[in-house]
Amino acid sequence: MNTIFTSRRPARLRNLALTGLATAGAAAAAVTLMPSSAFAADAHVTHQVTAQHAHTNAASGSLDGWIRQSLAIMKAKHIPGSYDGLKRNIMRESSGNPNAQNNWDVNAQKGIPSKGLLQVIDPTFNAYHVAGTAQSITDPVANITAAANYAAHRYGSIDNVNSAY
Numbered sequence: 001m002n003t004i005f006t007s008r009r010p011a012r013l014r015n016l017a018l019t020g021l022a023t024a025g026a027a028a029a030a031v032t033l034m035p036s037s038a039f040a041a042d043a044h045v046t047h048q049v050t051a052q053h054a055h056t057n058a059a060s061g062s063l064d065g066w067i068r069q070s071l072a073i074m075k076a077k078h079i080p081g082s083y084d085g086l087k088r089n090i091m092r093e094s095s096g097n098p099n100a101q102n103n104w105d106v107n108a109q110k111g112i113p114s115k116g117l118l119q120v121i122d123p124t125f126n127a128y129h130v131a132g133t134a135q136s137i138t139d140p141v142a143n144i145t146a147a148a149n150y151a152a153h154r155y156g157s158i159d160n161v162n163s164a165y
Contacts, residue, residue, distance in 0.1 A: 061140075063087070063090065063096045063117075063140075066098075066117070066140035066141050066144060067083055067086050067087060067090070067144065068083070069141045070086065070141050070144040070145045070148065071083060071086070073130060073132060073133060073141070073145050074130075074145060074148055074149075077130055077132075077145075077149075079130070079145070079148050079149050079152050080148075080152050080156070080157040080158075080159070081148045081151070081152065081157050081158040081159055082157075082158075082159050084159075085157065085158045085159030085160075085161070086144060086148065086158055089118060089147075089158055089161055089165075090117045090118060090144070092163075093114075093117065093118050093119040093164075094116065094117050094118070094119060096117065097117070098116055098117050098138055098139075098140040098143065099116075099138055100115070100116065100117070100119065101113050101114070101115050102114040102115075102119055107121050115137045115138055115143070116137055116138050116139075116140070116143035116147075117140055117143050117144055117147075118143055118144055118147035118148075119147075119164075120137060120143055120146060120147050120150070122137060124146070124147075124150055125137045125142075125143070125146050127150075128146045128147075128149040128150040128153070129142065129146050129149075130142070130145040130146055130149055133145050133146070150165075151165060
């Protein structure tokens with residue numbers, strides 16, 4: 001859907017193009033400010049770039065995409081948890097780095113360092129691994145989903161975790 005709103009604003013703000021798009025069941029909106037002469041040529045390009053950007057984020061390696069993929073698996077496997085609960089714990093545990101590894105705590109001293117977005121140790125990952133995800137502790141989706149599965153069994157949900165677990 002393309003809609004043009006005009007006003008008596010300066011030329012660079014004269015036209016506001018709103019492009020809506022839906023991907024993977026979620027809606028995203030792109031708002032682009034352009035000079036009036038650029039609108040006709042750029043409207044289609046804006047839509048294409050926005051659609052391409054949304055697809056890339058979900059599929060190729062953004063934290064948002066990994067969380068959403070995990071949530072879909074969690075829903076199918078009846079593992080409780082929310083986007084906010086996952087993101088809050090991920091940011092506390094690894095700052096969003098899927099290759100994070102803790103080499104200093106008690107687990108590391110025992111030779112089993114915590115790894116990945118949610119800082120899971122190998123025995124916990126192996127015990128709570130969710131079928132359909134990679135068998136790699138540093139795979140973002142597998143790490144998130146296994147950690148959420150563990151938290152569901154231990155605390156009722158990842159949403160109930162507010163510190164190291």
